[in-house]
Amino acid sequence: MAASLLVLGILGALAATMATITAVLVKWAAKARTRSSAAVVLFLLGMMIAMLGGALLYFLHPGSTGLVEGLWLASGAMSLTVFPVVLTFLKDAQARLEQKEAYRPRALRSPALFALAILGLVVLNEFLMGWTFQLAAGSLVPSDASSPLSVLTLGVDSPWFILPMAIEMGLSVYFLRQFLPRSLCRLLWLQAALMALSPPAFGVGPAVVPVTVAGSAGMIVLIIYVMELIYRDRQLDPGIYRYLPALLAIYALMMAGVYLWLVYGNGLAFALSVLLEMVLFFEAVVRPEQFSEEGGVSWLLEPRWTFGLLAAIFVGEVFMGAALEVVLQPALFPSRIANLALSGSPETVLYRTFYNGFWFLATVTGSTWFLGMMGIEMGALVVFKLRETRSLETRVRLALLLGSYGAFAVFFPSTYYPAVFPHAPSGTAVPFLGWNMGLGSGPVAPGVFSAILLTYVISGVLVVLFGRRAICSVFCTAPLMFQGTTLDAMKGFNRSSPLARRYLSSRLSGLYTVTAGIVLVSLAAGSVLSYLDQVGRLQVTFLGADPGVFLYGLYFSVVWYLLFVSIPYAGNYNCVTMGWCYTGLIAGAFSRVGFFSLRVKDREVCRRCTTLDCAKGCPVGLVDMPGHFRRTGVFRSSKCCGVGDCVESCPYGNLYLHDVRHWVRARLRPFRARSRRDLPMVAPRPGPSSAPPLREGAVYRSTRVTGNDVAAGSGNP
Ligand code: SF4
Ligand code: SF4
Incomplete structure (x- = not known):
C-alpha cells in the first residue's frame, strides 16, 4: 500500500513537472517570431514525445525486449528531430556571417502552420502521457486497448490526462496573461478549472457526485459570464466573436459526453470534446494576435450567430441537467426516461426515436x-x-x-x-x-x-x-x-x-x-x-x-x-x-376587462416626442403604443404583460403602469386630499440628444386620476 502510494506520488510529481514544462513551451511558442526560436520549441516538444513514446512502448511490452525497443524509439526519434534544429541554426549562423550588421533573424514563414504543429504536438504529448502514466500506475493493462476508439477513450478519460492538462492550461494562461484580452483570459481560466472537474476522469466512484456538481457549477458560472460579456460588448471583437460559439458547441458535446458516460458507460464523446477543447484553447493562447484584430461585430445583427450560441447553451444545459439528475437522483431519473428499443421496421424505429427524444427533452426540461x-x-x-x-x-x-x-x-x-x-x-x-x-x-x-x-x-x-x-x-x-x-x-x-x-x-x-x-x-x-x-x-x-x-x-x-x-x-x-x-x-382575454393599462401623464409630451423610446423598449413589440398615447393617453393590449421596459425607456418619465391600486387611490383621494402622494412613477432618465425640449412643467406634472380616466382605460382606444 505504502509502496503504491509512493509510486503514485512520484508519478504525480513527474506529471506535474511535465505539464509545467509543456506550459513553458507553449509560452515560448506564443512568443516565437523567428524560425530558430520556433525550431527550438518544436524540438523540445518532439523530445518529450520521443521520451514518452519510448516509455509507452516499454509499458506495452514490459521486459527487456520492450526496454530495448523503447530506448531505440526514444533515441531514434530524438536524433531525427535534432537535424532540422541544427540545420536552422547553421543557416542562421551562415546568414549572420554573410550579412554582418544587416543580419536579422529569419521570420517565421507560416505562423498558422507553426501553431498547428504546436497544437498537434501538445495533444500528442498529453495523450502519450495519459497512456504511459496509466500503465505505469497500474490503472490500465495493455490488453485494455482493444480498438483505436478504445485507445482514444481510455487515453483521454483518465486523471493522468485530464489533471496535467488542466495544469498546463492554467499555467499557459498565467504565463501569457499580458498578451490576451482580459475577457478571454477569464474564459480561459474557467476552461482550465472546468477541465480539472471532468467526471469521466475520476470514474464512477465516490468522487462522481461532487465532481459532477462542481463541474456543473463551473459551467453555470461560465455561461453567466458569456451572457453578460455579450450584453456589455454589443460590438464583439472578431476573435471573441469566433471563439464563443465554438467553445459553447464543444461544451454542449462535452455535457452530452458526460451524460452518455454516466448512463451507458461510453466515454468516447467526452474524449472527443476534450481533444476539441484542447485545440481551441491552445490555438487561442499560441496565436493571441488573432484577438487584437481591428473592428467589431454587432451580434444583435447576426441572428445565425445568436441562434447558434443559444442552441449550444441549451443543448449543454439539457445534458448537464440530465447528468445531475442521474447522479443526484439515481433511483428516480433513469426510470423516468423513455427508452424504447430502436428495433423493428423503419417506421417503428423512426417512431421510437421520436418518442424517446420527445420524452427525454420533456422530462429533462421539467x-x-x-x-x-x-x-x-x-x-x-x-x-x-x-x-x-x-x-x-x-x-x-x-x-x-x-x-x-x-x-x-x-x-x-x-x-x-x-x-x-x-x-x-x-x-x-x-x-x-x-x-x-x-x-x-x-x-x-x-x-x-x-x-x-x-x-x-x-x-x-x-x-x-x-x-x-x-x-x-x-x-x-x-x-x-x-x-x-x-x-x-x-x-x-x-x-x-x-x-x-x-x-x-x-x-x-x-x-x-x-x-x-x-x-x-x-x-x-x-x-x-x-x-x-x-x-x-x-x-x-x-x-x-x-x-x-x-x-x-x-x-x-x-x-x-x-x-x-x-x-x-x-x-x-x-x-x-x-x-x-x-x-x-x-x-x-381576462386583461381586456381589467384595471390594467399603460398611461401617460401628459399627452402633449408624447405628441412632441420624436424618440418613441417606449415602443423601442417593449419586449413584446407593441410598437403602436405611442399613437395611442398621443390620441387618448391610454394604451391597453391583451398582449401587454406589464414588463415595464417602456416606462424605463421613456426619456421624459411620462409613462406609468395603471392598475387597481390607482383606481382605489383615485376613489380614496377625496378623503385624503391633504396628504395625497404621487402614484408610483419612474423618474425621467436623462433624455437622449434627440429628445425635444419640453414645456416647462410638462415633465413632472402628475396626472390627476379621475373616474373618467378609469372609464377611458376600460376601452381600447
Ligand atoms: S417615449 Fe415617452 S414621451 Fe415618447 S411617446 Fe413614448 S411615452 Fe410618450
Ligand atoms: S409568459 Fe405568459 S405567454 Fe409566456 S409561457 Fe408564461 S404564461 Fe405563457
Missing part, C-alpha cells in the same frame, strides 16, 4: 436540476437587470419574479410536495392550487375539477386587478428566462426578424389568430379526451401519455424551449407575441 440551473443562470441576468432598473415598481416585480421562480419551479415541486404530500396527484405543482399552468398540469380527473376551476378563477382575478403581468411577468417561469439583461437585449430581433415582424403591434394578426385558435382547440380537445380517459369512457393516449399531459409537455417542455432558442428568428417573448401559450391567451 426536472428540478435543469430548472434550478436555468434559474441560477437566467436569474443572475435578472439580478443584473434589477441593478440597472430605476423604477421601484419594476424592481419589486423583478424581485417577485425571482422569488416565484425559486419557490414554484424548484422548491415546491422538488422539495415541499414530495416531503409533505407524497401522494399528491401527478403533475401537482403551484400556483394555483397545484395547477401551475392550468389544464394539462395533470390528467383532468373528476376529483380535480374544483381545483382547475379555482385555478382559473384566481388567475382571472389577479389579471383583472393587476393585468396579465401577474401571470406572464411574475408567476410563470418564462419571464425569468426572457427578462435578464442579455435576453432582454435580444428584443431587437422582434423588429429585425422577418417572422417576428409579422407579430409586431397590439393588432392580432391573421397568423396570430390561427396559432391561438389551434392552441385553444387542441387544449379543449385534449382536456375532453383526458376527462373521458379518466372516467373510463375512452382510452386515448398521445406518445403514451394522457392527452392533456402530452399537450402540456409539448407546449411548455418542448415547443417553449425550441422557440426560446429561436429568439433571433421568432423574437423575444414569442409565447406572448405569437399566441401559442394557452395560459397566456386566457390571461390576455
Whole structure:
C-alpha cells in the first residue's frame, strides 16, 4: 500500500513537472517570431514525445525486449528531430556571417502552420502521457486497448490526462496573461478549472457526485459570464466573436459526453470534446494576435450567430441537467426516461426515436436540476437587470419574479410536495392550487375539477386587478428566462426578424389568430379526451401519455424551449407575441376587462416626442403604443404583460403602469386630499440628444386620476 502510494506520488510529481514544462513551451511558442526560436520549441516538444513514446512502448511490452525497443524509439526519434534544429541554426549562423550588421533573424514563414504543429504536438504529448502514466500506475493493462476508439477513450478519460492538462492550461494562461484580452483570459481560466472537474476522469466512484456538481457549477458560472460579456460588448471583437460559439458547441458535446458516460458507460464523446477543447484553447493562447484584430461585430445583427450560441447553451444545459439528475437522483431519473428499443421496421424505429427524444427533452426540461440551473443562470441576468432598473415598481416585480421562480419551479415541486404530500396527484405543482399552468398540469380527473376551476378563477382575478403581468411577468417561469439583461437585449430581433415582424403591434394578426385558435382547440380537445380517459369512457393516449399531459409537455417542455432558442428568428417573448401559450391567451382575454393599462401623464409630451423610446423598449413589440398615447393617453393590449421596459425607456418619465391600486387611490383621494402622494412613477432618465425640449412643467406634472380616466382605460382606444 505504502509502496503504491509512493509510486503514485512520484508519478504525480513527474506529471506535474511535465505539464509545467509543456506550459513553458507553449509560452515560448506564443512568443516565437523567428524560425530558430520556433525550431527550438518544436524540438523540445518532439523530445518529450520521443521520451514518452519510448516509455509507452516499454509499458506495452514490459521486459527487456520492450526496454530495448523503447530506448531505440526514444533515441531514434530524438536524433531525427535534432537535424532540422541544427540545420536552422547553421543557416542562421551562415546568414549572420554573410550579412554582418544587416543580419536579422529569419521570420517565421507560416505562423498558422507553426501553431498547428504546436497544437498537434501538445495533444500528442498529453495523450502519450495519459497512456504511459496509466500503465505505469497500474490503472490500465495493455490488453485494455482493444480498438483505436478504445485507445482514444481510455487515453483521454483518465486523471493522468485530464489533471496535467488542466495544469498546463492554467499555467499557459498565467504565463501569457499580458498578451490576451482580459475577457478571454477569464474564459480561459474557467476552461482550465472546468477541465480539472471532468467526471469521466475520476470514474464512477465516490468522487462522481461532487465532481459532477462542481463541474456543473463551473459551467453555470461560465455561461453567466458569456451572457453578460455579450450584453456589455454589443460590438464583439472578431476573435471573441469566433471563439464563443465554438467553445459553447464543444461544451454542449462535452455535457452530452458526460451524460452518455454516466448512463451507458461510453466515454468516447467526452474524449472527443476534450481533444476539441484542447485545440481551441491552445490555438487561442499560441496565436493571441488573432484577438487584437481591428473592428467589431454587432451580434444583435447576426441572428445565425445568436441562434447558434443559444442552441449550444441549451443543448449543454439539457445534458448537464440530465447528468445531475442521474447522479443526484439515481433511483428516480433513469426510470423516468423513455427508452424504447430502436428495433423493428423503419417506421417503428423512426417512431421510437421520436418518442424517446420527445420524452427525454420533456422530462429533462421539467426536472428540478435543469430548472434550478436555468434559474441560477437566467436569474443572475435578472439580478443584473434589477441593478440597472430605476423604477421601484419594476424592481419589486423583478424581485417577485425571482422569488416565484425559486419557490414554484424548484422548491415546491422538488422539495415541499414530495416531503409533505407524497401522494399528491401527478403533475401537482403551484400556483394555483397545484395547477401551475392550468389544464394539462395533470390528467383532468373528476376529483380535480374544483381545483382547475379555482385555478382559473384566481388567475382571472389577479389579471383583472393587476393585468396579465401577474401571470406572464411574475408567476410563470418564462419571464425569468426572457427578462435578464442579455435576453432582454435580444428584443431587437422582434423588429429585425422577418417572422417576428409579422407579430409586431397590439393588432392580432391573421397568423396570430390561427396559432391561438389551434392552441385553444387542441387544449379543449385534449382536456375532453383526458376527462373521458379518466372516467373510463375512452382510452386515448398521445406518445403514451394522457392527452392533456402530452399537450402540456409539448407546449411548455418542448415547443417553449425550441422557440426560446429561436429568439433571433421568432423574437423575444414569442409565447406572448405569437399566441401559442394557452395560459397566456386566457390571461390576455381576462386583461381586456381589467384595471390594467399603460398611461401617460401628459399627452402633449408624447405628441412632441420624436424618440418613441417606449415602443423601442417593449419586449413584446407593441410598437403602436405611442399613437395611442398621443390620441387618448391610454394604451391597453391583451398582449401587454406589464414588463415595464417602456416606462424605463421613456426619456421624459411620462409613462406609468395603471392598475387597481390607482383606481382605489383615485376613489380614496377625496378623503385624503391633504396628504395625497404621487402614484408610483419612474423618474425621467436623462433624455437622449434627440429628445425635444419640453414645456416647462410638462415633465413632472402628475396626472390627476379621475373616474373618467378609469372609464377611458376600460376601452381600447
Ligand atoms: S405567454 Fe405563457 S409561457 Fe409566456 S409568459 Fe405568459 S404564461 Fe408564461
Ligand atoms: S417615449 Fe415617452 S414621451 Fe415618447 S411617446 Fe413614448 S411615452 Fe410618450
